[in-house]
Amino acid sequence: MAEREQDTDLRSRLVDAGVELVDEQGVGALSLREIARRAGVSHGAPRRYFPTHLSLLSAIARRGFEGLAAQAGAAIATHEGEPREQLTALAHSWLDFALTNRGMFELMFRHDLLESNHLGLRETSLPLFATLVDLVARARPDSGAEPRIVAGALWANLHGIAQLWGWGSLQLAVGVDGPRPLLRAALDAHLGPEVR
Template identity: 30%
Template sequence: YHHGDLRQAMIDAAEAVLAEKGVDGFTLRECARRAGVSPAAPAHHFGNLVGLLTAVATLGFDELSDAMETAVAEAVSSGGDRLAAIADAYLATALARPGRFRVVFGRLGLKRGDDALMRAGLRAFGILVRETKLALGRHMTDDPLTRLPSSYSEDADLGAILFVWSLTHGFSTMLIDGQLGSFETLPGGRERLLKLYSQQLVQLLVSAVRQRRSDVGA
């Protein structure tokens, strides 16, 4: 391999193993075998299995962010429609690459202090924060795509942000784990379930906002 080729070959091999065997069948040796190199060869680029998984997770965050930004760009301008669009994108990304999705958010060890991984994760979460706040009618004075988790300690919208993320992530996990199989056989199939979810998410958030404003004005 020439410089740069081995790294990409290993990432491609990792993606293939994840797609075929999932995280439980993922080993550095198998990835190296598929890339056509010795088990020791990837050490220069990744160090070990954790390094390779971290590279895959970084790509996963980037893919998720790109999908959400594309969905927002194609949505109409209202905050609710934008939020529904990123929920749709989140679900679609999880379903398209369930193995990668499990690496990003799963139990496998990653280099949590890795700069690229941290930036990619902050960007993905920041998009969700931005769109949740827009749906709430908030005016933002900072860039949520670079905010650290510690900065949310006094954020009045943290509950709503975690609500949106938890519901969307949980629904994604249920889908890729096949826990909604019986519902996917109903008329409209999975596509209808996805649409129902994103619509209900926005309705719940909007209802909560209206209730909070009503309580404040009472």
């Protein structure tokens, strides 16, 4: 039993080290050697717990999805029963997470990680998208549009805003001080103007 606890502890330390590293230096810094160094183990130790580099990166990305889901869930809960307001809260929390956790956000949506589905990464990411689909369906019940397609377009729009804002491109192009007007425009574009 003690050995199992030690294994769990070391596995967790490796993931913690990876989370810290991606937060500080970005995705490019996530080498097995550097993660092992930060965790205080030999450079070969990660292979004992994570057979491939992708499996360790997936474990780190999973933490990101868990953090984003918790943040989005808390934001949605503040507007119980109001789908448009919940979608707005979700969009704001998504963008806030993306801009404050740029390296993690980039890692989380890497196609190779999601496609490989190490550690069930898709099962961690898809519920958040399902929440987006559900909110779109409830916000536009009579639109006739497929909620999954509208949610996908909105999701792509949110990612684009996050990426272009993070690069500084949108500020130059549209001349706004913050991304909130862009989020409002994206929601209006995909859901129709808000009726007050």
